[in-house]
Amino acid sequence: MFTHFFIDRPILSSVISILILLGGAVAMWVAPISQYPELAPPQVSIDARYPGATAEVIASTVAAPIEAQINGVDNLLYFNSVSSSSGNVTISVVFKPGSDPDINQVNVQNRVSQALPLVPQVVSQQGVTVEKKSSSIMMVLSIFSPDDRYDSTYIDNYANLYVLEELKRVPGANRASVFGLPDIAMRIWLRPDRMAQLGISVQEVANAIQSQNQTFGIGQIGAQPTPAGVQQTFVVTAQGLLTKPEEFENIIVRAAQQGTAIVRVRDIGRAELAKRDYSIASRMNGRTATTIGIYQQPGANAVETARAVRARMEELKRQFPTGLDYKVTLDTSLFTLNSIDKVVHTFFEAVVLVIAVVFLFLQSLRATVIPILAVPVSIVGTFVGMHLLGFSVNMLTMFGLILAIGLVVDDAIVVVENVETNMAKHGLPALEAAKRAMTEIAGALISIVLVLVSVFLPVAFLGGVTGTLYQQFAVTIAISVVISGVMALTLSPALAAIIIRAHHGERRGFFRWFEATFARLTDGYVGGVARLVRGWPLALAAFGAVIAGILILFRVLPGSFVPDEDQGYFCVVVEAPDTASQSYVSALGEKAEKILAAEPAVQDVAFVNGFSL
Known part of the structure; x- marks a missing residue:
């Protein structure tokens, strides 16, 4: 054998x-x-922006053409889109479990490329991003100024330039993103009264900025073919994209005509380097903060990834300017x-x-x-x-x-x-x-x-x-x-x-006593079984009663997908009327913050206005 x-x-x-x-x-x-285990099916997120457009316009001119193209992509389960009045649209594409997330992203990217000619040009210029979407957030951290030295624009810009890219390179981190739009942009604030007096429209201003804020290839001096004796060649450079508010304010909107002077941007408004979007703002424990969410890569070690993120943030903290700090407000790996x-x-x-x-x-x-x-x-x-x-x-x-x-x-x-x-x-x-x-x-x-x-x-x-x-x-x-x-x-x-x-030989001491006790228990069990055999109708009745009790309890006891567990955090969604302004929602959030912060068991309160988990 x-x-x-x-x-x-x-x-x-x-x-x-x-x-x-x-x-x-x-x-x-x-x-x-x-x-x-990884439960959520693979997802790909499509994000686009149409400044100044309403939710209805975005849904019909941006979301609809993209959805028409991605419909039918390989391994597709379903997709949904959310358009907001702030000019943003997010399309979540869900695929069959087990499909390759990288292949799904490539397929969606190809379909989106086919849809770009069908969307407004300004949307294409703003950029349409396609990225893999993680099922759940692993960690949330807030960058803030303890002495309120810096405003939200500075903190958002610093996080976008010096923190986000570093966190994305941490092994195991699939994605790191700011809750909101941290990008800095040149905002042109116009005066409608002056524009009305001069008969200038907003489109004229936009066309002037677009035409005068470009990069051109000027050429060379001394390039071939040249006359004999030319011994040097020079590349001609000129100012390209504008970078300072003064340069944007100097843009000519309307050239001088008979009886009129040159009209520049500064004559009808002003330029300011500020946040591109103010629809989302965040706070941490009542202070202005930039909230960053970090998502775990599928198959990565959550504990090791969280440790690596903390270690990298400690390294970055040593380079923070004076008056800037960070705090981890949520770390799901601790519960794990x-x-x-x-x-x-x-x-x-x-x-x-x-x-x-x-x-x-x-x-x-x-x-x-x-x-x-x-x-x-x-x-x-x-x-x-x-x-x-x-x-x-x-x-x-x-x-x-x-x-x-x-x-x-x-x-x-x-x-x-x-x-x-x-x-x-x-x-x-x-x-x-x-x-x-x-x-x-x-x-x-x-x-x-x-x-x-x-x-x-x-x-x-x-x-x-x-x-x-x-x-x-x-x-x-x-x-x-x-x-x-x-x-x-x-x-x-x-x-x-x-x-x-x-x-x-025979057992002695404790083992002898144990065997004797176990033998008596065995004899008692055998005797009980013998009595049940003789009174089998009663035994069957008892068995039926047990089965009936199990069925009753099965129907009565509450059920759930997984057991409810206290993971040390919870999310509160504050809903305001559709026409509520950001100031109204911010004031509502401050009240909620104070109520939560008053609880002795609450350690940190992170509030994000205009964003929902």
């Missing part, structure tokens, strides 16, 4: 187990950590880390309890060692399968490993019990007893593994989000059970042939 091959070669059996253990250790070291730590503690507690129970019933340190060795090999080796399948270390996989602790020792216990039984009944030495035992139970061990795998593995084929969520839980248990079966057929009998010794 093939098990005899491993019994006669204990070194080979040990090497197999060591290789499984080492492979699992390496896989465990590089495994990504997250709270739950605490949850995983608690699960790990539970894991080790379960290991200790399993060791105690096994030793209590086997009553031999030598015999206890064999099933206990199956625990680390089976559990750690499971990480190899998790790595190959792309699983992460999350709440569900860890719960699966905890449940598997009690299952992986069963096969080894069966081996040890049968070896000891053959030694006691037939007086065989350990080697012969191990071979005889494996001849008797090898088929049963394989059946045990197949039965357990058949119980959990079908969960992996469930569809939808529920199947995605519990797939890793079930497959993790199945992998550990398969590895424990391999250990029971290779390592456990080989160790039993070497380690186990025959028992001589």
Whole structure:
């Protein structure tokens, strides 16, 4: 029999187990950590801007042409768009789970390129961005001025120039973005009364700025073909794009005509270097701040990514100008880390309890060692399968490993019990007893593994989000059970042939008392079963009552997708009337901030006006 091959070669059996253990250790070291498996399907976000347009105009002239082009893209599930009166439109494109996010982004980008000729020219000039969208935010940090030295324009611009790009380069960070539009622009403030007196329209001003704020290739002096004797060539340069408010104010809107003077921008308004958009503003604990959201890359280690972000921010902080600081207001990795730590503690507690129970019933340190060795090999080796399948270390996989602790020792216990039984009944030495035992139970061990795998593995084929969520839980248990079966057929009998010794004499002390007590409990259980057999109608009635109770409780108890957990933060959405101004919403937000900040348990309050999570 093939098990005899491993019994006669204990070194080979040990090497197999060591290789499984080492492979699992390496896989465990590089495994990504997250709270739950990646549930949300891949998404691509399309963002465009149409300054001055209403939501209805944006929806019909920008969103509609783009939606018509992206409809039918490969692996598309659905898409939706949100147009706002601030001139912004966001189209979220959702794809089938399991599709490649990079390929999805390229496909959408190609479709958007086809739609650009169909949208207003100003939208194309502003730029249409296409990027992968993360399912959830990993971290939120706020950059602020503790002494209110800097205004929101300065903080937004500093964050956009010196912080955002650095955070995007952090390994594991998929995206970092400011809640709002941090870009700085040259704003032209016009005086309608002066324009009316001079008969100048807004379009004339826009055309003048566009025509006089360009870069041109002037040419060269001395370029070929040249007369003989020319020994040098000079590149002619001229002022290109304007950069200062004074330069924009000097733009000629209308040239001098008969009886009229030159009209410049400064004659009908003024230029100011300021924020491109004021529709979104943020505060942190009542102070003006720039709020940055950081999104985790799919498959990345959330804990390591959060640590890397904090380390990079500490490096950037040393370069901050005086009077500027930052604070992390939300870090979801902390809850993930605490949850995983608690699960790990539970894991080790379960290991200790399993060791105690096994030793209590086997009553031999030598015999206890064999099933206990199956625990680390089976559990750690499971990480190899998790790595190959792309699983992460999350709440569900860890719960699966905890449940598997009690299952992986069963096969080894069966081996040890049968070896000891053959030694006691037939007086065989350990080697012969191990071979005889494996001849008797090898088929049963394989059946045990197949039965357990058949119980959990079908969960992996469930569809939808529920199947995605519990797939890793079930497959993790199945992998550990398969590895424990391999250990029971290779390592456990080989160790039993070497380690186990025959028992001589009766049990003494605690074990004698335990066996006597357990024997009485067994006798009582057997007697109870006999009475139930004799009174089988009552037993069936009790069984029916239990089933009915289960059905009633199943209907009464509330249900949820995942258990509700206190993650240390919550979001409050403040809705204002459709016609409410930003000042009104800001004042409403200040009231909400004060109410929340008055609570002793509240540490930080971050408020974003004009943006919804």
